[in-house]
Structure formats: C-alpha cells, structure tokens
Amino acid sequence: MGTMDADVSGLLRRGVTTVMFDQYGTVVDMQAGLTEMVAPFLTGKGWRGDPHRFVTWWRRTHFEDSMIDSLCDRGHTSYREIGQRAVAQVMRRAGIDFTADEVRWLVSRIERLKPFPDVLAALGRLRRQYRLAILSNGDRDMLEAAKPHIGFDFDAVISVEAAGYFKPHRATYARACEILVVDPSSVLFVANHAFDCIGAKAAGMRTAFIGRRKRPFGGSPHQPDLIVEDFAALAQVLCA
Numbered sequence: 001m002g003t004m005d006a007d008v009s010g011l012l013r014r015g016v017t018t019v020m021f022d023q024y025g026t027v028v029d030m031q032a033g034l035t036e037m038v039a040p041f042l043t044g045k046g047w048r049g050d051p052h053r054f055v056t057w058w059r060r061t062h063f064e065d066s067m068i069d070s071l072c073d074r075g076h077t078s079y080r081e082i083g084q085r086a087v088a089q090v091m092r093r094a095g096i097d098f099t100a101d102e103v104r105w106l107v108s109r110i111e112r113l114k115p116f117p118d119v120l121a122a123l124g125r126l127r128r129q130y131r132l133a134i135l136s137n138g139d140r141d142m143l144e145a146a147k148p149h150i151g152f153d154f155d156a157v158i159s160v161e162a163a164g165y166f167k168p169h170r171a172t173y174a175r176a177c178e179i180l181v182v183d184p185s186s187v188l189f190v191a192n193h194a195f196d197c198i199g200a201k202a203a204g205m206r207t208a209f210i211g212r213r214k215r216p217f218g219g220s221p222h223q224p225d226l227i228v229e230d231f232a233a234l235a236q237v238l239c240a
Helices: 003-015 030-044 051-072 079-094 100-112 119-127 140-150 170-180 194-202 231-238
Strands: 018-021 131-136 156-159 187-191 206-210 226-228
Touching (some): 030 100, 079 100, 100 140, 119 131, 119 231, 131 170, 140 156, 156 170, 206 231
Parallel strands (some): 018 131, 018 187
16 A cells, blocks of 8 residues: 555545445446346347347436436436336337336346445455445335345445435435434445546545446546545455
8 A cells, every 4th residue: 555545544544434335336236237137038039239238228328317307306206217217218229029017027137136246345344443334326125125135234225215316416415414414524435436426525425436447537526535446445445
C-alpha cells in the first residue's frame, strides 16, 4: 500500500461506521448470472443471438426506464414492473414471441443471483468493524427473496421504495441514512456503477467504486474516495 493509499485508508477507517452496498451488479453478479439463466430460454425460442448481448439490452432498457420514472416524478413504479416492461421490449426488438408468464419468469431470475466469488469472505471481514447495509433499486419482496441466494445476513436491507425514487436520486441515499440513523458522512457507499457512486457522493456519503470491469470512472465532479478492483481489495483497505 502506497503513502496515498495509506492516507485514504486511515481517513476512511477513522470516519466510516457503516458500509452500504448496491446489490445488483455489485454484491451479486447480474450480467453473468442472468446470461447463464436466460441462455437456455433463448435457445428454446430459436433465437440465435448472443445471450450476453440480450442481457445487456435488458439492463440498459431497464436503467433508462427507471431514470425516466424518477424524473417524471409521478409516483414510484416497482422495479419488477419496470423490469417486465424492459424484458418485453427487448424481446420485441429481437423478434422473439413471448407470453406474460415468460416475462414474469425472466425477471424473477434476478432474485436468484449469486454473489461474486470474493464477496462473502470480504463481507465477513468487514463485519468485524462496520455495520453493513444494502441500498437497492429492487423491490422489498425481491430483496427478501434474494437473501438465501446471497448467503449473508446484512444488518439492514433497504429498498428505494422507502424513498419513492430510484437511485441515483438524492432522496434514496438520504432516506437510507434516516432509516439507519447515521450521518451521510459516516457512510461509505460501495458500487460497481459510476452513477450510483456519483449519487451517493452528491448526497454527502463517501464512496468506493468497484472497478471489476476495468473501466475509467469518468470526469464527474463527484469522484469516489476509493477505487478498488474487487471486494477483497476493499476489505484490505478498510480493515485493520
């Protein structure tokens, strides 16, 4: 660990009491997990495209629609409903015939996603020094259903339903802090997505960007306090 890394580590260890995580794509491997799950379905439909690309279209469409939902500010639409709209739209684009039951089944696969291989050991290490929480765009019941598939008992699992907006709306991070009764400055928010780190940082939290995909963070003024390659590296920085 270099001098700068040591300085950051010391600051975070002294100032952070709660580590809060995004779930989809940060704790659980959404891209690889969904690709593996949907591939047999797509093959059965006679679709010859790339399942990985199908999942990318699905996730991008879902993200865009969830941002539109928050910006319109006409009431919060459930993650499940937005997911079902996104999957249906992608299948229409791909020319795949489908039923409503098939759409519901595909979206329900999100509840069965598994954590990245390095996650559980790192969480066990972090638990000895910090309170650990989830803040997810997922619906409450989806997050509850996912717990046995993740295999780790977080101190709190919070859905953005509590705020009525999807991340990165400022209200989602503020509401999570109200629920946990913590000051945002004592929270380190951890995400694999730049937009989520930007939202949390703008809301007054410290942030850690998990750079698994080895992509640059970007030029946002809301830069993360820490960039690490995975959860093992995160625990190394945060734990004495």
